[in-house]
Amino acid sequence: MGGPEVTAATVHTAAAEAALSDDALLVLYANGEAAAASELMQRLAPRSFGVAMRVLGNNAEAEDVTQEAMMRLWRMAPDWQPGQAKVSTWLYRVVMNLCIDLKRRQRGGFLDLDAIPEPPDTAASAPEQLQEAARQDALQQALMQLPQRQRQAVVLRHIEELTNPEIAGIMEITVEAVESLTARGKRALAKILAERRDELGYSDV
């Protein structure tokens, strides 16, 4: 009974919500609008997962961190003050802190032997694509050799393409500190990768 109307209403709501800001969606969700959660999830969760994956280099850990960060978003929704900060900045900060907590716990306990970068999807097996996959793999491995804070800053700056002030807000440090971390991180990455240039097929370029 009333099935088609519900479907039409849902489609209508989804279309309307696509035009709303993260702020507005979060307020809608806090007011009990479950459909708003779906739109927020599509906007924010993949980015959180991407960052966690780059910073942790481990799929299972990145999934745990993403789910926990989103859980905190759902829980804080009623207390959110629209217009004061960006929801994405808040979420990036939660993700980064969860990554730091996870690594701290691991150092105190056991070392996760599965914490090896996941090889990128190599479904297409053309030689160039395999080489590109190997290069991306090398990038991830190089990232994992950086100190945690340098790695976070580099990922946020060069992969997420956030501005330095935004990264400063996420990492709760000064803009100067962000600049210093990204510069040192980038130099260290270039050095690590330079040692593998031949292997990665850069020498014949």
Next chain:
Amino acid sequence: MSWGIAMSDKDEAMTELDDLFAVARHTPPRMSQDLTAAILSDAANVLDERAKTAAVSFVSAQQDQGVRRLWRQFTSAVGGWPALGGMVAASLSGLWIGLAPPSFLPDPVAQIAELSNGSQLISNLGYDVSLLIGEEVIE
């Protein structure tokens, strides 16, 4: 290979790194369907929990309202807040008169003290009553 390379090599290394970043940006790690489902289920659960908590606090708020309604009925029955203030003032002055009466009334505190001494209450009372009558006669 040492890092003691020429400036052009260094620039080249940075360019290669920038290219790697560009590829990384266009090939973000993909989230699994399981994670997507888990996150949406969390969102629904949090809403459900909140709805339940809200329902419980609604019931207790209604109970609070019941107590408050009774109190409102009482105050309006005696004539509102000003009347309630008058009642309190009257009660307090009654208590004060009882404990520290004017000189023409028997002092209950003194009488209790005398009773505990074993003296007669009746003669005492008689004296006070006669004094009271005397005063009335004089006036």
